[in-house]
Every structure is written in C-alpha cells, then in structure tokens.
Amino acid sequence: MSDAPTTEQLTAWITRFAELVHEHRDELTALDSAIGDADHGSNMDRGMTAVVAALTEAPPDDPAALLKKTGATLVSKVGGASGPLYGTLFLRMAGAVGEGFAPALRAGFDGVLARGKAEPGDKTMVDALGPACDVLDAGGSVAEAAQAAADGRDATVPLVARKGRASYLGERSAGHADPGATSTAYLLQAAAETLS
Amino acid sequence: MKKLINDPADVVADALRGMAAAHPRLRVDHENRVVFRGDAPVQGKVGLVSGGGAGHEPMHGGFVGPGMLDAACAGEVFTSPVPDQMVAATQGVDGGAGVLHIVKNYTGDVMNFEMAAELVAAESGTEVVTVVVDDDVAVQDSLYTAGRRGVGTTVLLEKIVGAAAEEGRPLAAVADLARRIDDSGRSMGMALTSCTVPAAGKPTFELPEGEMEIGIGIHGEPGRRRVPIAPARDVAAMLVEPILADHTFSDGVICFVNGLGGTPLIELYVVYAEVAAILEKSGIGIARSLVGPYMTSLEMAGCSVTLLQADDELLRLWDAPVDTPGLRWGA
Numbered sequence: 001m002s003d004a005p006t007t008e009q010l011t012a013w014i015t016r017f018a019e020l021v022h023e024h025r026d027e028l029t030a031l032d033s034a035i036g037d038a039d040h041g042s043n044m045d046r047g048m049t050a051v052v053a054a055l056t057e058a059p060p061d062d063p064a065a066l067l068k069k070t071g072a073t074l075v076s077k078v079g080g081a082s083g084p085l086y087g088t089l090f091l092r093m094a095g096a097v098g099e100g101f102a103p104a105l106r107a108g109f110d111g112v113l114a115r116g117k118a119e120p121g122d123k124t125m126v127d128a129l130g131p132a133c134d135v136l137d138a139g140g141s142v143a144e145a146a147q148a149a150a151d152g153r154d155a156t157v158p159l160v161a162r163k164g165r166a167s168y169l170g171e172r173s174a175g176h177a178d179p180g181a182t183s184t185a186y187l188l189q190a191a192a193e194t195l196s
Numbered sequence: 197m198k199k200l201i202n203d204p205a206d207v208v209a210d211a212l213r214g215m216a217a218a219h220p221r222l223r224v225d226h227e228n229r230v231v232f233r234g235d236a237p238v239q240g241k242v243g244l245v246s247g248g249g250a251g252h253e254p255m256h257g258g259f260v261g262p263g264m265l266d267a268a269c270a271g272e273v274f275t276s277p278v279p280d281q282m283v284a285a286t287q288g289v290d291g292g293a294g295v296l297h298i299v300k301n302y303t304g305d306v307m308n309f310e311m312a313a314e315l316v317a318a319e320s321g322t323e324v325v326t327v328v329v330d331d332d333v334a335v336q337d338s339l340y341t342a343g344r345r346g347v348g349t350t351v352l353l354e355k356i357v358g359a360a361a362e363e364g365r366p367l368a369a370v371a372d373l374a375r376r377i378d379d380s381g382r383s384m385g386m387a388l389t390s391c392t393v394p395a396a397g398k399p400t401f402e403l404p405e406g407e408m409e410i411g412i413g414i415h416g417e418p419g420r421r422r423v424p425i426a427p428a429r430d431v432a433a434m435l436v437e438p439i440l441a442d443h444t445f446s447d448g449v450i451c452f453v454n455g456l457g458g459t460p461l462i463e464l465y466v467v468y469a470e471v472a473a474i475l476e477k478s479g480i481g482i483a484r485s486l487v488g489p490y491m492t493s494l495e496m497a498g499c500s501v502t503l504l505q506a507d508d509e510l511l512r513l514w515d516a517p518v519d520t521p522g523l524r525w526g527a
Binding site for chain 2 (some may be wrong): 029033034035036037038039042043066075076077078079080081082083085108115116162163164165167168169170171
C-alpha cells in the first residue's frame, strides 16, 4: 500500500494481531520453553489484550496517536524483552506513519535495532522484521512482506542464538524457530489481512 | 500443576500482599509492584534499586531493608518489570545522593532499566548510575552475544554494596564497588528438575529421572548440557572447576551455595562440604559462607555455587548489620 494507512485500518491491524497472538499463545510459549523461559506467549497475550482494551476504551483520533498508545501500553504492561522491543517498534512507527506503512515499519525496525542491538542472523525478531521491511521498501505488497517475514521466521530454525535468553543455550538453541521472529511473522500476517 | 496459588494471573500481586502483611517495616506499592524500605527515601544516602522477574524469592524484595536494598521492583514470574515500576522505585528512594540501579544481565531487564533511566533523566534531576551483574560462567562471554547472565553474585553484591551505601559513601564510590564485586565473582548452576511457570501450567522443560542439566540459569531455561545424574562430589566438581578455570581465586573467598527452590538444606550442605574440600585442595581458603535458597527458580531442584574474591574491606562490609526479610544479622 502506498497511501498512509487510516486509523480504522491500523485499529483493525492491531486488533487482528492481538487475536493471532491469543490464538497462538501456547505455540509461542512452547517455542520459548524450548529455547527461552516460557513466557513469550503469555506476555504478548497480556500486552496485546491491554492494548485492545486501551484502544476500545478511548479510541485515538489519528494513526500516530493510535500507534503511540499501542507502544506505550506495551512498554508499561509487558516487561521482559518483548515489552521494550514491540513498544519501541510502535512508538517509532507513530513518528513516520504519515508517510505510509512502509516508511513507518522501517522507522519501527530501526528503533528495534537500536534498542535491542541485535543484528540479522542473531535469531531474533529482526530476522522476520528486516526481510518484511526490505520487501515493502522495494515496492512489494503487504502480503509479500508477510511472506518474507514468515520465510525469515523459518530461516531462524537452524540458527544459533546470539541475543536474548536463547543465547545462553549456545548450540542447543538451533533446531527451533525463534519465538520473537514467530510473533513478528503474525504481526505481518495481521497486516496482510487488514491493510492490503 | 499443583501450586499454592489462587489464580495464576494473581500470583505476584498476592505474594506482595503477603510480604506487606508479614513485614510491616517494608512499604509495598501494590500499584507499581515495588517493595520499599519503610523509611525510604533515606536523606543523604545513595538509593539502591534492583528488580527482576518474580519467582526468585527472596531475591529481590526480600533483600529490601537497612543495610541492603532501598527498593525492589517485581515483574511477572520470570519477566522483567516495566520502566514505570523502576521510575517509581527510583523516585521513591532518591534521598538527594543519587540512585544505583543493580541490574542482572538479561536482555529484558537491561532494556527496561535502560528505558527507565532515560525517563528519570528526562523527568527529574535524579542522578542514576547502572551496574550490570554478569557472573555466570556457564555462558560464553562475547561481544557478539547477550553476554553472561547475572546470578549468585547479585545476592552478595546487594549485601556488600548495601553496607557501603549505609555508611554514606557517594554514588560513584558505591558504583565502583559494585563493579569490582561483579568483576571478582563467578557462578555456575545445575538443575535436577525443571520448574513450572504458573501462567504456563506445565514444566518449562522435561528432565527425565536419572538426568541433570549443567549450566542452568534461574528462569527454567535449559542449561548447556544434559548428563547422567552423579554423586554430589562429582556435581560439585562440575560447578567449581569451570569457576576456577575462569578466574584466579586466592585465599579468602566468600563461598555461596544457593538452593534453586526445591532442594532441601541437607543437600545444600552435602554440596557445600564437597565444594569446601575442592577449594581446600586448591589452596583457596573460605573466609565467609552463605548456604541456602536465596536466589531461586520457583520449585526447581538444584543448586548454584558462587565464589567471590574478598578482601578486608569486602569482608568488613559483608559482616556489617543487615536487616531484611531474606538476610538478617548484626541488627
């Protein structure tokens, strides 16, 4: 999509992401049990439930306000690594959403890189978010970006984690998809279903 | 899941209500989930703030009180607290001499404390210095990874630095001391069983009868390798040898054998005897000891060993009075 997304579209996107996180809560937690500390599903579900409640209670007037509220709610409700990372993603998107979804997602991605200091190939959400941004920047559709995020998630399976709690496992972290890359793939899937 | 809880979603809030009821000299901010010293902020004293996921009790809330922490933030089980909590804690302990954040090196804890320090800097004039504890030799240290976890040294550091702050030392000196302790302490842990995060409802990993995990963390995350179960003397060697290989220790260490929550004290003393024998053989005298469940991982059975190189100053601060629910002597 080349036009800037509307408040309604973004609300639909975030609501759909919350649904997907809730549906896949156990899957995300199981992935995190294998290589982390078994809290990604419950934390993201708790955070996105709070986001949807905050947006329903007082619907923001414009796209930037909506993204800011989403990010601030995640930062103050989630904790762990996902709170600051997903929170920063949405907060940074708020500053660039007037230019369109692709520049906003890129700005959010830059924020995630700065906050988490992870690089591509470290087996983190960066491995799903980066390829999605690349597709959008090259003029691809949101559906194509979602596919790139899903491929990026799958590509984390053989990787050895270098960031986050999975990194403590060393070689034993290989063989499982990264939970953060998996939730990010759902974020893009939700975008493909609501923003295209 | 068999647990003494009401609802998995309420475990942390309910436990904080219990702490407040049991320890009236603490002040618990239930909204922000922060445990404060009852007399905080102490004017002219550096405020010490720590925090982390719940499930490690008595750490950190049980280490709040005179001679140790001024405030501790509790996150969800095994999940870092959020910046708002750390901001409330920092503002509540600022007695005009600045605040030290003691952060265990986990990605989430580091990021949330970092955001909190940014918020405090933007909102007030409180000076904040952060010290990150990373003492777990089970994790290979590298510039390209998240680095070593913060484990047992954290307990010793909070005690010793707490005594230094109580003496009225300035923020820079307190922070330097904290960094020196982190540099001089090393830990290694092992697990006999997994543990069950209440919100997850089932054990974080499966550990069959007859096997144990070596190099375990404190969040139920699996360790570096799984080996057949062995006598305590062999387990002690598996924990102490990597510590001695990683850092040169000389006479006069503080030796801390920590229980992970599900191991009885009798077994911890069996381990302690073996650890002491290995250290004696290596010519490393033990100056002080600590044995017990001080940094737990819910109901996980297992232990960790921490060695901290001490000197006269550290020992004097270690012996200084402390009055908290989790550690209390001389007070």
